[in-house]
Amino acid sequence: MHIPDGxxxxxxxxxxxxxxxxxxGFALRWARENLDEKNIPLLxxxxxGIFAIQAMNVPIPWGTSGHMVGAxxxxxxxxxxxAAVLVLSIVLILQGLIFGDGGMTALGANxxxxxxxxxxxxxxxxxxxxxxxxxxxxxxAGWASIFLAAIACAIEMAWAGTFPLxxxxxxxxxxxxxxxxIEGVISVVVILGIDNVRPDLLADxxxxxxxxxxQ
Amino acid sequence: xxGISEIDREAQKESFIHxxxxxxxxxxxxxIIIYAVSSTSIVILAIMELYLLILISISxxxxxxxxxxxxxxxxxxGLIALIQPFFQPGTVIWTGPFGxxxxxxxxxxxxxxxxxxxxxxxxxxVFLSSSTSMQDLVASAQRLxxxxxxxxxxxxxxxxxxFFYDQLENILNAQSTRCFDIFSNKTxxxxxxxxxxxxxxxxxxxxxxxxxxVYLSMMSRGYSENTRTYRAKTSLDxxxxxxxxxxxxxxxxxxxxxxxxx
Numbered sequence: 001m002h003i004p005d006g007x008x009x010x011x012x013x014x015x016x017x018x019x020x021x022x023x024x025g026f027a028l029r030w031a032r033e034n035l036d037e038k039n040i041p042l043l044x045x046x047x048x049g050i051f052a053i054q055a056m057n058v059p060i061p062w063g064t065s066g067h068m069v070g071a072x073x074x075x076x077x078x079x080x081x082x083a084a085v086l087v088l089s090i091v092l093i094l095q096g097l098i099f100g101d102g103g104m105t106a107l108g109a110n111x112x113x114x115x116x117x118x119x120x121x122x123x124x125x126x127x128x129x130x131x132x133x134x135x136x137x138x139x140x141a142g143w144a145s146i147f148l149a150a151i152a153c154a155i156e157m158a159w160a161g162t163f164p165l166x167x168x169x170x171x172x173x174x175x176x177x178x179x180x181x182i183e184g185v186i187s188v189v190v191i192l193g194i195d196n197v198r199p200d201l202l203a204d205x206x207x208x209x210x211x212x213x214x215q
Numbered sequence: 216x217x218g219i220s221e222i223d224r225e226a227q228k229e230s231f232i233h234x235x236x237x238x239x240x241x242x243x244x245x246x247i248i249i250y251a252v253s254s255t256s257i258v259i260l261a262i263m264e265l266y267l268l269i270l271i272s273i274s275x276x277x278x279x280x281x282x283x284x285x286x287x288x289x290x291x292x293g294l295i296a297l298i299q300p301f302f303q304p305g306t307v308i309w310t311g312p313f314g315x316x317x318x319x320x321x322x323x324x325x326x327x328x329x330x331x332x333x334x335x336x337x338x339x340x341v342f343l344s345s346s347t348s349m350q351d352l353v354a355s356a357q358r359l360x361x362x363x364x365x366x367x368x369x370x371x372x373x374x375x376x377x378f379f380y381d382q383l384e385n386i387l388n389a390q391s392t393r394c395f396d397i398f399s400n401k402t403x404x405x406x407x408x409x410x411x412x413x414x415x416x417x418x419x420x421x422x423x424x425x426x427x428x429v430y431l432s433m434m435s436r437g438y439s440e441n442t443r444t445y446r447a448k449t450s451l452d453x454x455x456x457x458x459x460x461x462x463x464x465x466x467x468x469x470x471x472x473x474x475x476x477x
Binding site: 002005006007028040042052058059068086097157163164167193197 | 285295398404407
């Protein structure tokens with residue numbers, strides 16, 4: 001889903017960069033206002049962890065492999081979509097600048113798709129579906145965060161004239177509908193795992209020991 | 216997985232290019248990428264690629280490593296570039312059996328253009344990250360005006376990247392000594408996915424715990440909200456100006472050639 005350089009015209013890149021910069025600004029303000037000092041280094045170290053996690057290939061049933069993005073997971077654990085925007089932005093900046101994974105001119109679009117859309121979709125999907133049950137809500141939040149980020153990516157490519165809209169939505173949608181299942185399952189396993197070992201690290205709304213999670 | 220240590224190994228080498236100021240290399244690489252993305256001439260992109268390859272060859276960067284890195288990043292975008300001839304509008308120059316597949320002249324050109332832009336941009340990034348250490352890149356970005364808080368986060372992330380790659384490698388090595396292979400079909404897919412989830416949980420917990428330790432060690436050294444990372448002032452010297460002028464000259468010459476010759 002990392003859009004490379006050259007696939008989006010510069011004037012459209014400028015729009016995504018603008019949205020991404022405003023989003024990072026809001027995310028930094030959220031971090032200053034809502035996190036204690038401790039959580040700021042924590043976010044950075046977590047970004048390094050997410051970076052390594054993204055480097056780990058996960059097999060997909062028909063033979064190819066994908067990797068986790070983690071936006072919904074971070075948004076749910078930190079009880080804010082801005083946490084996902086901040087962590088994913090750091091990861092994407094470094095992936096683009098050091099590894100060439102995702103273009104520098106397309107960095108704004110990649111932050112918008114994976115950080116902003118992924119984080120907000122993951123957060124609000126969990127918020128809306130929490131009543132259904134904690135596990136299905138985490139799973140669907142993870143799935144939807146990937147699926148809708150991929151659809152956004154297809155729309156951006158179509159607007160750029162790089163890929164036709166209908167085919168883009170079908171192919172990107174189908175592929176990421178499968179990748180999304182993996183994201184959803186892993187998000188559930190990770191949150192349940194943390195809940196077992198270090199429940200204090202989870203926000204109240206997803207911790208099994210807090211009644212907010214069960215409402 | 217081993218990519219990160221290779222990048223670091225190359226970035227620690229000594230050469231004229233390695234000794235240049237990080238800011239100059241960062242701005243030059245970004246200028247090259249922006250110009251490549253805006254270019255619609257494959258000839259110009261080919262000349263830019265040649266310029267970058269010359270820079271890589273005088274940077275003491277291992278050529279095999281550079282080519283391998285460029286080739287490894289291409290597949291995702293390359294696939295999209297390769298299918299352009301089949302759906303971009305234009306004069307049909309080839310029709311497949313039963314008439315359901317067409318190749319257009321514009322599609323061929325556009326696909327080649329996308330691929331060329333991408334290759335130039337990736338080569339610029341490979342050149343930049345193989346001749347500048349990650350810490351230097353982040354410090355250069357901060358000197359160029361990236362806000363303090365974001366720069367601090369980037370700096371800390373870069374510092375712990377290697378740590379977590381090692382951690383993940385340790386976990387994966389431990390799993391392989393127990394004959395666990397996530398790509399093996401001998402065990403059920405569901406079980407393997409759960410094991411991957413557990414590995415990621417472990418990574419997450421280690422990241423959390425490391426984050427807490429980092430915070431405590433930062434506190435014990437006097438860290439507070441208003442702490443600023445000290446960056447010694449570095450001034451640009453003649454070699455930096457020379458390199459930057461050279462890159463600017465290449466871009467300007469290409470633009471002039473594009474306007475009057477090509």
